[in-house]
Amino acid sequence: MFKAPRGTVDILPGEQAYWRYIEEKAETVCRLYGYQRVDTPAFEDAGLFTRSVGEGTDIVNKEMYIFKDRSDNELALRPEGTASVCRAYLEHGMDNLPQPVKLYYFADIFRYERPQAGRYRQHHQFGCEAIGEASPMLDAEVIQMALEFFKSLGMTQFTLQLNSIGCKQCRPDYLQKLKEYYAPLAPGLCDDCRARIVKNPLRLLDCKKPGCQAAAEAAPKSSEYLCEDCRDHFDALKTYMEALKIEYSINHRLVRGLDYYTKTVFEVQPLEGGSQSALGGGGRYDDLIGELGGKPTPAIGFATGLERIVLNLKDQGIEVPEQKKPAVFMACMGNSAKIVALKTASDLREAGISVIVAAGDRSLKAQLRQANSVGATYAVIIGDDEIKEGMVTLRNMVTSDQQVVDPEELKRILGTQE
RNA sequence: GUGAGUGUUGCCCAGAGGCCGAAGGCGCCAGGUUGUGGCCCUGGAGAACGAGGGUUCGAAUCCCUCCACUCACCCCA
Numbered sequence: 001m002f003k004a005p006r007g008t009v010d011i012l013p014g015e016q017a018y019w020r021y022i023e024e025k026a027e028t029v030c031r032l033y034g035y036q037r038v039d040t041p042a043f044e045d046a047g048l049f050t051r052s053v054g055e056g057t058d059i060v061n062k063e064m065y066i067f068k069d070r071s072d073n074e075l076a077l078r079p080e081g082t083a084s085v086c087r088a089y090l091e092h093g094m095d096n097l098p099q100p101v102k103l104y105y106f107a108d109i110f111r112y113e114r115p116q117a118g119r120y121r122q123h124h125q126f127g128c129e130a131i132g133e134a135s136p137m138l139d140a141e142v143i144q145m146a147l148e149f150f151k152s153l154g155m156t157q158f159t160l161q162l163n164s165i166g167c168k169q170c171r172p173d174y175l176q177k178l179k180e181y182y183a184p185l186a187p188g189l190c191d192d193c194r195a196r197i198v199k200n201p202l203r204l205l206d207c208k209k210p211g212c213q214a215a216a217e218a219a220p221k222s223s224e225y226l227c228e229d230c231r232d233h234f235d236a237l238k239t240y241m242e243a244l245k246i247e248y249s250i251n252h253r254l255v256r257g258l259d260y261y262t263k264t265v266f267e268v269q270p271l272e273g274g275s276q277s278a279l280g281g282g283g284r285y286d287d288l289i290g291e292l293g294g295k296p297t298p299a300i301g302f303a304t305g306l307e308r309i310v311l312n313l314k315d316q317g318i319e320v321p322e323q324k325k326p327a328v329f330m331a332c333m334g335n336s337a338k339i340v341a342l343k344t345a346s347d348l349r350e351a352g353i354s355v356i357v358a359a360g361d362r363s364l365k366a367q368l369r370q371a372n373s374v375g376a377t378y379a380v381i382i383g384d385d386e387i388k389e390g391m392v393t394l395r396n397m398v399t400s401d402q403q404v405v406d407p408e409e410l411k412r413i414l415g416t417q418e
Numbered sequence: 419g420u421g422a423g424u425g426u427u428g429c430c431c432a433g434a435g436g437c438c439g440a441a442g443g444c445g446c447c448a449g450g451u452u453g454u455g456g457c458c459c460u461g462g463a464g465a466a467c468g469a470g471g472g473u474u475c476g477a478a479u480c481c482c483u484c485c486a487c488u489c490a491c492c493c494c495a
Contacts, residue, residue, distance in 0.1 A: 003486085058493050062419085080495090109495075114419085116489060125495060192492080208492080257494060278495060305495025333453065366448085368455035383453055397455070 007113065007121025018310045021320040022153065023106065026126045029149045033141065035102040035128055040084035042108060046076035052083040052288055054259025056200045063111040077110035080258065081127045082285065082301055083292075089131050090294045099132030100299070106306075118277070118308045127282075127303030131289065134298035136233045139264045139284060140240035146268060146280055146302045147246060153309065154318040157271040158279060161251040162241075163223065164234040165202065167262045168287060170227035175201045177220045185215050205253040221252040233263055260285040264300065270312055279312065280304030327414060328355045329371035329397075331364055333383040340382050344392065344407050351411045371397060378414065 004010055011019060030037070046066050053059050065077040078084055085103055088094075094101045109125050128145065130138050143160065150158060166174055178201040186194050190209045197204065205216050226234060241248055248266075256265045265283035282302025289297035313320065328348060332341040345355040356374060358367040364381070371379045381393040386404070394410065395402040405413065 006486085063493085111494080113493075114491095115487090116491095119494075123495060127495095203493095206493090280495065303495065308495055329455095331454080363448090364453045365451085365455075370455085372455040379455080381454070385453080393454090395454075400455085402454085 005121070007115035009120065015310070017320050017323050018313060019306065020323070021313075022126070022306055022309055025152045026104070026106070026149060029145055029152060030104045030128065032148075033102070033128075033145045035104040035130075038085060038088060038103040038105050040078075040081075040088050040105065040107070042110075043075045043077050044084055044087065046074045048083050048087055048292070049076050049079055051291060052086070052258075052260050053080060057257055057259055059111060059257065063113055065110045065112055078107065079111050080109060081105055081107045081125055081303055082129060082258075082260070082288070085127075085129045085301075086131070086289055086292055086294075086299070089129075090289065090292060095132065095294065095297065100130045100138060101132055102128070102130045104128045118305070118311050120307060124306040125303045126306060127301060129299060129301035131299040132297055134286065136236040136264070137240060139233075139237045139300055140244060140246075142282065142300050142302055143241070143248075143266055144244055144246060146266075146282065146304070149304070150268065150279065150309075153313065155309075155312060155316065157312075157316060158268050159271060160246065160248040160266060160268055161254050162237075162248045162264070162266045163251050163254040164226060164230060164237075164263050165222045165255055165261060165265055165283075166226050166230050170225060170230055171222075171262075174220070174222050174225035177225060178202070178204065181220055182215065189215065202255045203257075205255050216253055219252075222255075223250065223252060230263055237264060256281065256283060260288040260291075262286045266302070268304070277308075278305075279308055324354070325375035325377065326354045326356045327376065328353060328378045328380055329367075329374060329376035330355055330357045330380045331367035331371065331382070332358060333364055334387070336387050337382040337384070340387065340392070340407070341380075344380065344382070344410065347407070348410060348414065351415060353411070353414050368395075380410065 027037075046064070049064060050060050055061075059079045064079050066074065067076075068074055084107075085105060089101060089103075104127065106124065106126050108122050110122050112121060113119060115121060126149075128142065130142055143162075147160060165171065179197055182189070182193075182197050182201070182204060186197060189197075189204075189212050190207065193204055193207050193209070193212050193215075196207075202222075204212070205219060207213070207216055223234060251267075254265055254267060256267075261283040263284040263286065265281075267281040268279045270277050270279060280302055282300070284298070284300040286298040287296070289295075289299060328345075330341045330345050332338050341357050345357045348355050356371075356376065358370065362370075364383070368379060376397055379395040379397055381395060386392050389404070390406070391404045392407050392410065393402060394405050394413065
């Protein structure tokens with residue numbers, strides 16, 4: 001027997017209510033904020049990701065699904081959403097549209113990781129990107145939008161963490177400061193961290209190892225080494241956040257795992273929950289479009305993991321609307337009844353009424369049992385008696401009222417009941 | 419890549435060397451009404467107990483190997 005590959009899951013009909021709910025809320029938020037949907041391919045040139053996400057990151061180093069196709073193109077299943085959207089922005093000349101261009105997406109994301117709670121090899125993200133505007137107003141708006149999205153789902157148990165990691169003007173200086181601070185501490189750090197001092201100093205800050213915690217806690221803070229532009233930007237953002245009454249906490253150790261971020265970075269964390277907890281995150285990436293070959297174009301975005309949202313909704317006991325039940329279940333007995341049932345059903349469907357027709361030769365009892373279990377509001381019963389009269393029996397499954405009606409009348413009767 | 423746990427019918431799960439040719443619940447199917455659901459009752463189908471090897475007179479139950487899944491670390495959505 002075949003099984004779904006490791007780290008992948010089937011989202012069965014019984015789960016779909018959560019997914020439809022999330023998608024609907026996401027789309028509502030996007031409409032309110034003026035974002036338009038974009039869909040990009042599930043795989044891209046591998047180089048797109050190595051260049052954007054960064055050579056030194058875990059995602060690129062050990063998590064990408066890379067493969068060569070039959071023409072020897074090196075491709076990768078997308079390990080995140082932003083790079084593809086930026087590629088599409090450039091490829092389709094969206095820099096000629098009024099800026100900023102606001103796009104959202106639902107995408108499956110692939111990372112070769114060890115699966116665990118809330119973490120999969122294929123997962124789904126909803127994300128937004130606002131490309132072509134540098135103002136911190138947009139930062140505030142994007143963050144607000146992310147929070148409004150969670151709130152619209154009924155979620156309340158989460159916090160917002162914020163930081164600024166500077167830009168290419170000020171970050172080199174800050175990294176230098178970090179290195180200087182860490183150099184004498186190196187002997188006491190974990191192996192990973194010793195390597196990070198040279199390779200990726202920013203990552204020193206989010207090491208979870210007990211031995212490195214104290215060092216990270218007392219490390220120089222990026223927000224204290226910002227250039228004037230970055231500082232103004234961060235200050236303005238904080239002002240806007242206060243004006244919007246958005247609560248946040250500054251986390252000096254929040255750095256994010258993708259190299260393209262500049263200035264603002266943020267994460268949404270649930271109040272409690274497992275360690276795979278980040279519900280979403282994002283930040284500004286003012287240099288990315290330029291690095292991909294476009295003219296310098298500032299941008300900001302965020303993404304959320306749908307699997308984690310589903311987990312959270314369940315943990316919080318948040319109810320989602322049930323999926324629509326069929327209006328009519330059509331039971332029939334005998335061969336001529338089958339023909340009438342089929343015809344009647346298509347008539348009703350033409351009128352927009354959902355119908356399930358019992359196929360096969362099961363007893364009426366069995367058919368009605370099924371009508372009950374699929375949650376149909378009505379059963380239409382057709383047998384020899386009805387055929388003789390040219391009528392059908394309409395049974396209300398909720399009240400158990402039953403009447404014999406002309407099939408032509410069904411549409412009218414059912415139409416007004418809905 | 420590292421560590422821990424688990425692996426019995428579609429699902430949940432009992433079972434701890436012979437009473438297991440595997441129990442129960444849910445679900446499924448059928449019957450209890452000769453054309454009628456939801457409750458109830460009865461019956462039925464469905465598992466050689468992850469795979470392979472070993473110990474033993476005898477293993478779902480003990481040991482080994484492998485595989486899978488889960489959780490945790492790392493990192494992230």
